[in-house]
Amino acid sequence: MKPAGEELPTGFVGRSPRIAQIRGLIERIGPGRMPVLIQGESGTGKEVAARSLYNAAPTGAFVPIDCGSMVGPLMESELFGHTRNAFTGAGEAKRGLLELAHGGTAFFDEIGDLAAELQVKLLRVLQEKEFRPVGSLQRMKVDVRIIAATHRNLEREVKAGRFREDLFHRLNVIRVTLPPLRERKEDVPLLIDRFLQASGRRYLLTPELSQALTSYDWPGNIRELKNCLDRMMAFNSGPLLHFADLPTQVINHIRATNEPHLAMAAAAGGGSVLPTAPIVPLHLVERGAIKSALDNLKWDRTEAAIQLGIGRTTLYRKIKEYQLAQD
Ligand SMILES: Nc1ncnc2c1ncn2[C@@H]1O[C@H](COP(=O)(O)OP(=O)(O)OP(=O)(O)O)[C@@H](O)[C@H]1O
Ligand SMILES: [Mg+2]
Structure with missing residues (x-):
């Protein structure tokens, strides 16, 4: 309420x-x-x-x-x-x-x-x-x-x-x-709550994710924020929403930002990499790293496997397991 x-x-x-x-x-x-x-x-x-x-x-x-x-x-x-x-x-x-x-x-x-x-x-x-x-x-x-x-x-x-x-x-x-939403950022968390609640399921955001969502300027305003959350919820069966599922334009914005710990999270593409941040399950970090590598390499799976230091078959298995998809 x-x-x-x-x-x-x-x-x-x-x-x-x-x-x-x-x-x-x-x-x-x-x-x-x-x-x-x-x-x-x-x-x-x-x-x-x-x-x-x-x-x-x-x-x-x-x-x-x-x-x-x-x-x-x-x-x-x-x-x-x-x-x-x-x-x-x-x-x-x-x-x-x-x-x-x-x-x-x-x-x-x-x-x-x-x-x-x-x-x-x-x-x-x-x-x-x-x-x-x-x-x-x-x-x-x-x-x-x-x-x-x-x-x-x-x-x-x-x-x-x-x-x-x-x-x-x-x-x-x-x-x-x-x-525009960028001129009233204090409403972003309220809107996020509202859209997550409307799904009828319980979702959690990592602190980096909430901060990233507030720091982004939302040129498409509330509609863009809503689409972004709908998309993140669609990618997740579990309650924790991942940084890595953010749309590319938001991730790119965060990468360019001056807020170092957000930029680091964006670079890792996944959960937190900060010692002060809450502990994030390893599989979320792995998921984020894979998603970010694939996006950076325009989904060239062979190159991504090389750079991630894993075999191609393993990469394919993990893409399936983490339900990763190209934007
Ligand atoms: N103050 C608000 N609180 C909660 N949800 C909102 C609010 N304003 C807009 N929304 C939601 O944001 C989306 C866009 O709202 P709406 O369609 O009213 O915008 P619009 O200005 O008419 O957009 P467009 O120019 O694209 O037609 C809708 O999903 C709407 O439910
Ligand atoms: Mg309208």
């Missing part, structure tokens, strides 16, 4: 001051109907934040609308629906995403990628609170709360003429900016 105040029911975890502030904002503005614009790098939790806003007082449905995928001749009918036989191949009448969101929340994900034609139409929906399904002569009233998210800098998109300024101002009523 997390201490109260570090998590929302949707799993919006974090204890850093910036996340605590955003959580407070979500709790305050969530129940309202004002438009919210969520900005943040890829993987920072924009969708989690949007769902948390909705969950603060859920009314109607939460309808995600993937703006980047709405392209081509059917995009308008996807958003607004269409009447029976509105166009060739239309068939029966179909309700659009906006109608499904009536009384609830429409989440325009990656709004910066919305096609220019739809930008105009969405603006009209925001201004007039009504729209016309494709093929229909009648306008429909619609009451939706709009939450939009983007990894782009929308001001810059407006300046570059790729995003309508009037639409931007309509959406930018309340702004939530999610910080």
